[in-house]
Amino acid sequence: MDQSLRNKNRISRRLREKIIQSIFFTLSLVSILIVGLIFFFLFNEGVPIFQHISIRDFLFGTLWYPTADPPDFGIWPMIIGSIFVTSLASFIAIPLGVFSAVYVSEIAGHRAKEIIKPVIELLASIPSVVIGFFGMVVVSPFLQKTFDLPLGLNVLNASMMLALMAVPTISSISEDALNAVPRSLREASYALGANRWETITRVVLPAGLSGISTAIILGMARAMGETMVVLMVAGGAAAIPGSIFESCRPLPASIAAEMAEAPYRGEHYHALFATGIVLLILTFMFNAIADHLSHKYRMTESG
Amino acid sequence: MMHNRKTAISAKNLNFFYGKSQALFDVTMDFAAHEVTALIGPSGCGKSTFLRTINRMNDIIPGTRVEGEILFDNQNIYDPGIDVVQVRRRIGMVFQRPNPFPKSIFNDVAYGLRINGITNRVELRDRVEKSLKAAAIWSEVKDRLNESALSLSGGQQQRLCIARALAIEPEVILMDEPASALDPIATQKIEELIVELKADYTIIIVTHNMQQAARVSDVTAFFYLGKLIELGQTDALFTRPRLKQTEDYITGRFG
Numbered sequence: 351m352d353q354s355l356r357n358k359n360r361i362s363r364r365l366r367e368k369i370i371q372s373i374f375f376t377l378s379l380v381s382i383l384i385v386g387l388i389f390f391f392l393f394n395e396g397v398p399i400f401q402h403i404s405i406r407d408f409l410f411g412t413l414w415y416p417t418a419d420p421p422d423f424g425i426w427p428m429i430i431g432s433i434f435v436t437s438l439a440s441f442i443a444i445p446l447g448v449f450s451a452v453y454v455s456e457i458a459g460h461r462a463k464e465i466i467k468p469v470i471e472l473l474a475s476i477p478s479v480v481i482g483f484f485g486m487v488v489v490s491p492f493l494q495k496t497f498d499l500p501l502g503l504n505v506l507n508a509s510m511m512l513a514l515m516a517v518p519t520i521s522s523i524s525e526d527a528l529n530a531v532p533r534s535l536r537e538a539s540y541a542l543g544a545n546r547w548e549t550i551t552r553v554v555l556p557a558g559l560s561g562i563s564t565a566i567i568l569g570m571a572r573a574m575g576e577t578m579v580v581l582m583v584a585g586g587a588a589a590i591p592g593s594i595f596e597s598c599r600p601l602p603a604s605i606a607a608e609m610a611e612a613p614y615r616g617e618h619y620h621a622l623f624a625t626g627i628v629l630l631i632l633t634f635m636f637n638a639i640a641d642h643l644s645h646k647y648r649m650t651e652s653g
Numbered sequence: 654m655m656h657n658r659k660t661a662i663s664a665k666n667l668n669f670f671y672g673k674s675q676a677l678f679d680v681t682m683d684f685a686a687h688e689v690t691a692l693i694g695p696s697g698c699g700k701s702t703f704l705r706t707i708n709r710m711n712d713i714i715p716g717t718r719v720e721g722e723i724l725f726d727n728q729n730i731y732d733p734g735i736d737v738v739q740v741r742r743r744i745g746m747v748f749q750r751p752n753p754f755p756k757s758i759f760n761d762v763a764y765g766l767r768i769n770g771i772t773n774r775v776e777l778r779d780r781v782e783k784s785l786k787a788a789a790i791w792s793e794v795k796d797r798l799n800e801s802a803l804s805l806s807g808g809q810q811q812r813l814c815i816a817r818a819l820a821i822e823p824e825v826i827l828m829d830e831p832a833s834a835l836d837p838i839a840t841q842k843i844e845e846l847i848v849e850l851k852a853d854y855t856i857i858i859v860t861h862n863m864q865q866a867a868r869v870s871d872v873t874a875f876f877y878l879g880k881l882i883e884l885g886q887t888d889a890l891f892t893r894p895r896l897k898q899t900e901d902y903i904t905g906r907f908g
Contacts, residue, residue, distance in 0.1 A: 460715070534752035538814070540713055542765035542821060543742035552764065557755050 392630065395615075396623030399423065408624060414588040416608065416618040423621040425628065427590045431505075431598035432574060432632070434591055435584060438509035439516055439573045444566055446513070447520025451562075454521070455528040456550050467525075474518035482582030485511040490583065499595055501585060506594040508584035512576055516569035523568060527561020528554060564644040571636035575629065577602035601629045661686040661825055661855040662707060662744075667721035669702055669711070669879075676702045678879045679721075684825075684872075689847060689856045691870035691887065693863060695902065699879040700859045704827050707857065708744040709737050725825075742769065745823035749830040751810035753802035753817075758794050761802040761813060765821040780820055787853075788816035789846050808839025815846065819854075826850065828858040832865065844869050863903055867891050875899045 399408065403423050411424020450470060454463055489510060490502030531554050539549040555562070585597020586607060599607075605622050612618040662684040669677035677699045684690050692700040705711045707723055709730060722729040730740045754761050762781045771777055781798075785791040790812040794805070802813055811831060818826055828847070832840040847856060847869045860866050866873050866887065873887045875898075883890060883899040894900040901907055 532752070534748060534750060535754060537710065537713070537748065538752045538754065538817075539764070541708065541710060541741055541746040541748075542768065542817065543738045544765075544768045545738055548768045552768070553754055 389630075392623060392626055396620060396625075396627045399617060399620035399624045402617055403621075408621070409628070412590065414604075416612070416621060421617060423617070425601070425604070425621075425625055427588050428599055428601045428604045428625065429628065430590050431584065432600040432602075432629075434505055434598060435508045435512060435580060435600055436570055436574045438505065438594065439512035440566070440570050442509060442513035443516040443520055443569055443573070447517045447565070447569060448524050448562060450517070451521045451524035451528060451565075452550060452555070455525045456546070456554060470518050470521050473514065474522075478515065478576060478578040479582070481511050481514055482579045485579065485583035493595075497595060501597060503583050503585040504595050504597050505584065505591050508580050508598070508600070509594070511579045511583055512573040515576055515579065516573045519572050520565045520569035523565030524558070524562045527558040527565065530561065531557045560643050560646050564640045567636050567640040567643065571633050571640070574636060575602060575633045577606050581606050601625055601632075605629070658685040658688070660684065661725070662857075663722075663724045664703070664706075665722040665724065667703070667706060667719070667723065669699070669706055669720075670718040671714075672716045676879050677706070680881045682874060682881055682884055684855060684857055686855045687851055687853075688871040689851050689858060689869050690872045690874065691866035692857065692859045692874050692876060693861075693866050693902075694876035694882075695907065696861075698876040700874075700876045701829055702879075703876065704829055704857060704859050707825070707827055708741050708746055710741075710746065712737060742821055743823050744825040744827060745818035745821065746827045747811070747815050747818050747829065747831045750834045751807055751814050753805070753810050753813055755801065755803055757799045758802050758805070758813065759798040762817050762820050765817060769821055781816075784816040784820040785813075787819050787850070788812045789842065789849075790816060806839070808835050808842060811835060811839065811843060812846065815843075815850075819850075823854070825855045825857065828856065830859050830861060833861060840865070863891070875902060877902070 403411075408423055408425060409429070410426050411422060412426050413422035413424045414427060415422040450466070454467055454470075458466060485507050486503070489507050492502070493499060493504070493507055494502040535553050535557055536549055539553045544552070580600045581603040584600060584603055586599050586603060587597040588599050588604065591598040605625050608618070609622055612622055660683045664680050664682050667677055667680040668675060680699075680703060692704060694700045702711065706719060707725075707730075711717045711719070719731055721731075723731060725740070725744065728735065730737075754764060756764070759781055762784055763777050766777055766780055771780070782791065782795075785794060790809060793809060794813070797804075802810065805813060811834075815826075815831070831847075832843045835843065844865060847858065850856060851871075858866075858870065870887045873885065873890045874881055875883045875890070875894075877898055883894060883896050885895070890899065891903055894903060
């Protein structure tokens, strides 16, 4: 092979790599661009409501009568609804998710693991509308009968269904965190005469704590942003719930329920977009915390 | 030299299997109390596996199986009635790579004491200090006991791991290439420490480094392909090996 031919080949190969590189770069730009556009339109459509109402009254107003005259746009009941169902869902999902992760990663034998792990992951793939349906036709009548309630669509029902959706997230990410704990730490513990329980609770869990916290936050973010389930089973009342047996309306449900009826670019429409901004900020905060925790985790790992 | 040697541990016809593949073949040898015994041999010869059978660390690897006996204190530690936790409390271990817990220096050493039921703060403090002194690291860490153990250098971490092993006052200490991940100065400190510790402990050390074996050990056992090939006083084994295989290995002709 003569020298000039080889050189030419190399140049064309380099050119080809450049082209491939720029194709990938452009494609990754597309998703960044789309996120940017979503932000832009969300703010563009949401901010005008603040010409009619102050941010303070919007966030902390307790009345939501968007079609009354004059209308009330207070989303405090929805914020409380979201926080209430998310907290209660976390209260249910965190122990379930973390304990199942500990079981799968530390205790289960090979065969139990082979069964439990895919089943938990299967839970993640159930469409939310199916979970909502389950809440409506199975859990709701059950709650009604058990607690003698007029209505089974309430905070408790929504929290239970959201917990069902958060468990796979919490469990699989926690399990990754536990698997990332080096075997040498477990060996060190066993070599000092620790039993399995002591090793799990005093060595493995503390070492995996940052990763587990990340898992919990991401699970909570999932519960916070989930729409279909809360739309179907939370009951929908735009009022601050007084107990877990009362109906409520979390932020995403509010948007989904009313958007179709809000006149285009009217006050109601803008108020719903502003609700979307609040929701976005809340989930964004959850993700930022999760990101921070996982970063901290990596640093302690490499140290 | 051979007078008054008391046997601390004996292996009798020990065979070990990872699944179907056999890693140790019929190993029989005694370990004398208050001596340093070095296990040498090329990679994969079974010396680490053998070391880990002595405190039943291989139990935590699924699919492994032991045949034969390890006698310690007149009991076979593989008898069904034996509590493996008790075995490991009396036979401590230091690993190849320093593996401090991601805890403070104090809590790292106190861990073994706490799981052994010592909760009295004064006693914890005393025993942590005593172990850190015995591991020759006290002067370097006494002002930073609450700092993370991970902030120490590799050599310091390894001495911390030795302190952690000493804290629960075992009778035997197993060391699996304890200096292989360390620089020469840290290695020298560990070696000096090993020689000091044998006054109080029986030490069994796996090493790749033949100079190290020659420097620290009283007795050396040469392993090859899962078999104990030659066992003898270290100076004799290194100067006048009885078998050709041993000689080839220690003179660097293979391995």
